[in-house]
Amino acid sequence: MVRKYKATELLERVEKLETFKGWKIGIFDIWVRSTEDLYNQFDDKVYTFQCFEDNKRPSFMMVCTGTTNAGAQGLKNFDEYNSKGCAILKADTIVYNSHVFGKHRGKYDAYIQNKSFPYFRDNDKDNLSEEIGVEYNNIIGANCHKAGEHSTQIDGWSLACLVRNQRKQYDAWLVFMNKRPLTVAILKEF
Numbered sequence: 001m002v003r004k005y006k007a008t009e010l011l012e013r014v015e016k017l018e019t020f021k022g023w024k025i026g027i028f029d030i031w032v033r034s035t036e037d038l039y040n041q042f043d044d045k046v047y048t049f050q051c052f053e054d055n056k057r058p059s060f061m062m063v064c065t066g067t068t069n070a071g072a073q074g075l076k077n078f079d080e081y082n083s084k085g086c087a088i089l090k091a092d093t094i095v096y097n098s099h100v101f102g103k104h105r106g107k108y109d110a111y112i113q114n115k116s117f118p119y120f121r122d123n124d125k126d127n128l129s130e131e132i133g134v135e136y137n138n139i140i141g142a143n144c145h146k147a148g149e150h151s152t153q154i155d156g157w158s159l160a161c162l163v164r165n166q167r168k169q170y171d172a173w174l175v176f177m178n179k180r181p182l183t184v185a186i187l188k189e190f
Contacts, residue, residue, distance in 0.1 A: 002032045002045045002189055007060040010047055014185050019094045023051045026097070028058055030185045031064065031162060033068045033091050035189040038176065039127035040072040040154050041148070042165040048173060061176060064169040066147075068162055068186050069129035070156025076125055085123030087140055087160035088131055093118055094185035101179040102121075104145040104161075109174055111144035111182050144182065145169040162186075 010030050014020055027050055034043040044067050049058035074086040095117050103133055104110035118137045122130045147157040151165040162184065164170040 001036075001043050001065075002034045005032065005045075005047065007047070007049070010105075010187070011049075011057050013187055013190060014094060017092055017185070019092055021096065022055055023058055024096060024183070025051050025054055026036050026183055027051075027177060027180055028147035028170045028185065029162070030068075031068045031184065032189055033145065033186060037069065040075075041187060042067045042154060044068050046162070048176070062173065064164045064168075064173060065166055066162065066164040067154050067158055070122075070158050070160060071156060074159035075122065075127070077131045078121075078123065079103070081159070082121070085121030085133075087136075087142065088129050089142055089160060089162075089186055090118035090120065090135065090187045091188045092133060094183065097181045097184040098184045099144055101177070101181075102143075104143050107117055108145070110146070111177070113139050113142045114181075115139065116152045117142055117184070134140070136163065144184070 010140045030047045032045050047063050070086045077087040098113040098115045099111035102112035116137045120131045136173035142160040144162045147165045149167045157163050
């Protein structure tokens with residue numbers, strides 16, 4: 001499981017990203033990807049911030065548990081939907097206004113990928129979500145959504161999506177979001 005971070009640690013790390021273009025008014029989800037990369041387990045964290053004024057650091061709002069990685073379904077059975085491999089979103093990247101309010105697979109409220117996000121296709125069928133091979137950059141339906149009530153295993157909940165695994169945390173986040181656009185950053189644990 002990812003350790004606890006101070007807000008300033010996360011903001012300073014985001015500010016060092018090549019893709020960082022300043023703080024803009026809006027909501028930022030900063031995902032931290034576990035270096036442990038426990039197979040098929042929710043071992044990442046997402047820190048939500050709100051920026052009230054351009055070029056001012058955002059304020060911390062909440063933290064949730066979840067995953068930035070695909071589960072067993074994606075890592076082992078990707079050939080059922082994409083012969084190139086399972087999509088793994090690129091870490092140490094920020095994409096501004098990457099997600100907008102919508103329906104995940106047309107079923108329930110979520111945040112839908114709205115802009116291209118860089119990713120790789122892991123196709124070695126081991127137990128790791130790896131950023132290997134060719135880098136792609138387009139919209140692939142890597143949405144921000146929920147898993148079950150208290151999910152511990154990723155399984156098919158994520159094939160590239162950013163998934164919160166605690167329903168109460170997800171519901172509180174959705175209320176806070178209030179259908180506003182979302183900027184997503186993914187960091188490697190540091």
